[in-house]
Amino acid sequence: MKKLINRRPGKPASWALGLLPFLLLIVAYMLASDARLTENPNDKLLPALDSFVQAIDRMAFEPSKRSGEYLLWEDTLASLQRLGIGVAISALIAVVVGIGNGTIPLIRSTFSPLVTGLSLVPPMAILPVLFIIFGLGELAKVMLIIIGITPFMIRDLQQRAMEIPAEQIIKMQTLGANTWQIITRLVWPQLMPRLISAVRLSLGPAWLFLIAAEAIAATEGLGYRIFLVRRYLSMDVILPYVVWITLLAFAIDFLLSRYSQWRYPWFHQKSH
Amino acid sequence: MAIIEMKNLWKEYGDQVVLERLNATVNEGEFITIVGASGCGKTTFLKLLLGTEQATRGELLLDGHPLPAEPDESRGIVFQRYSVLSHLTALENVMLGGELHGNRWLGITFGKQRKQLRKAALEMLDSVGLGQAADKYPHELSGGMQQRLALAQALIKRPRILLLDEPFGALDPGIRADMHKLVLSLWKEQNLTVFMITHDITEGFYLGTRLWVFDKPRLDAQAPGAYGAKVTYDLPVGDCENGTLKRINQTVGRTSRVLNDTL
Known part of the structure; x- marks a missing residue:
């Protein structure tokens, strides 16, 4: 008998073990739901599985009685659009400022303290300021995402840019590169996979800020819907929405990771 | 002189x-x-020269x-490690010097100029024995091959x-002996x-x-x-x-x- 620390599951066993907690959670939920529903058939807190199916059917595949829209897709589109614009703008700012700060000492001395200071401001605390300045429209929600994740991404990319071995920067100079060429041919391409991992890390906070902004001021969106139906204790809508958001987050993360591995093999397979 | x-x-x-x-x-x-x-x-002395x-x-x-x-x-240089750029293939690493010279703005060349650089780079790779590895990334090369690539990259600029x-x-000692031979022959060839x-x-x-x-x-x-x-x-x-x-x-x-x- 090997010590516990040396016992490794095979591939099928590994899958089975991974799925087990999910199955247990579902079974536990069903048991609890059954128990509550036998006591009170109108209980809304733990709806049965078929109420979820009905709710999903109603939200995703039937036009809304009020507006004639398919609400789930409408909400998903609105949320993904805000998330996409916010994260894309943040990534762009982060790359530009991160490269500047990480590569050129004069720029670093000027802006690095500012970025550090800004990154310490709690974004949720200035949400009212954003609504006052940018109104209640799309801009305020996108701005919250940008303000929330950009400083962190800048600091991350600045650090990664500074981690590029000094040998390679000297090498570029001995090959005749000027400062701009060192950025375009060395720093920029080497930071791309690191930008993707920074985006993956910041997607969690980005969703948080998105849902927070939508909860406060929006007329559609996944976060808006959840907070709207909360008034009617519609757990049958809220829980599928939460699962759907989780799936979206997982899919985006998975795609980014695969893209990075396909596009930047030199980054992911470093052997030395 | x-x-x-x-x-x-x-x-x-x-x-x-x-x-x-x-x-x-x-x-x-x-x-x-x-x-x-x-x-x-x-x-420190080398850094003064560099x-x-x-x-x-x-x-x-x-x-x-x-x-x-x-x-x-x-002045060209080969360090003990990190001498070649990890995000470029062997061929791209050797072409880099010419590309940086050929296009001061982007550092990327196109068309006829690129073809010439490619040809010269392939010849250089052949002379250090890396002709077969032109499309490999540095992480796919052994330590000795990486150093030969670094030599090729530095020498094509004729510093x-x-x-x-x-x-x-x-x-490893065996590889080291091969590298000595290579360095000596390149040194004689290029004066x-x-x-x-x-x-x-x-x-x-x-x-x-x-x-x-x-x-x-x-x-x-x-x-x-x-x-x-x-x-x-x-x-x-x-x-x-x-x-x-x-x-x-x-x-x-x-x-x-x-x-x-x-x-």
Whole structure:
């Protein structure tokens, strides 16, 4: 008998073990739901599985009685659009400022303290300021995402840019590169996979800020819907929405990771 | 013709003297091997030649003019590691020098110019024995292949001086012997001026034309930084008497022990 620390599951066993907690959670939920529903058939807190199916059917595949829209897709589109614009703008700012700060000492001395200071401001605390300045429209929600994740991404990319071995920067100079060429041919391409991992890390906070902004001021969106139906204790809508958001987050993360591995093999397979 | 001249060169960090009173003239085509204990300023000397550090006193001349105070095309370098760019294939690494020259704005070339660079780069890769590995990334190459790639990348620019900073330190002995052959043949072919740092004194004794030993002739065990290192031996390789290697080994070994016990 090997010590516990040396016992490794095979591939099928590994899958089975991974799925087990999910199955247990579902079974536990069903048991609890059954128990509550036998006591009170109108209980809304733990709806049965078929109420979820009905709710999903109603939200995703039937036009809304009020507006004639398919609400789930409408909400998903609105949320993904805000998330996409916010994260894309943040990534762009982060790359530009991160490269500047990480590569050129004069720029670093000027802006690095500012970025550090800004990154310490709690974004949720200035949400009212954003609504006052940018109104209640799309801009305020996108701005919250940008303000929330950009400083962190800048600091991350600045650090990664500074981690590029000094040998390679000297090498570029001995090959005749000027400062701009060192950025375009060395720093920029080497930071791309690191930008993707920074985006993956910041997607969690980005969703948080998105849902927070939508909860406060929006007329559609996944976060808006959840907070709207909360008034009617519609757990049958809220829980599928939460699962759907989780799936979206997982899919985006998975795609980014695969893209990075396909596009930047030199980054992911470093052997030395 | 003198390519490098050192006139009373000093390098100090605060009150720590690293190098003192270096005087030498190096002619074009010489292959200088530099040995010495760790902490004796070999790498600092290379940094002076490279331009990433500046001398605190004295003059360092390249072709009769003060050496540029930053790295540039006149001096090529191969480090012990990280010499090649990890995000470019072997071919792209060797083409890089030409591309940077061909397009000052983007550093990328197109069309006919690119084809020419590609052809020259492939020839260069062939001459270091990497013709089959042109499309591989550095992480797919062995340590020895990476160093050969670094040599090809540096030499295709035809630098005035080639600096080698313990380029074979991380390689297996067999591979190291192959690399010696390669460096010697490239040196003869291109009539290069080479400065090579090595840890291995015997390597220094048969590679190249001239051996410099960096050592601290005055060494205070209580304050090892009080006096700097000098070139204590400046020998032509090939015609030195039998006892010399042993003597150098002894003095370098002694310095090394003092430095490493007190540092």
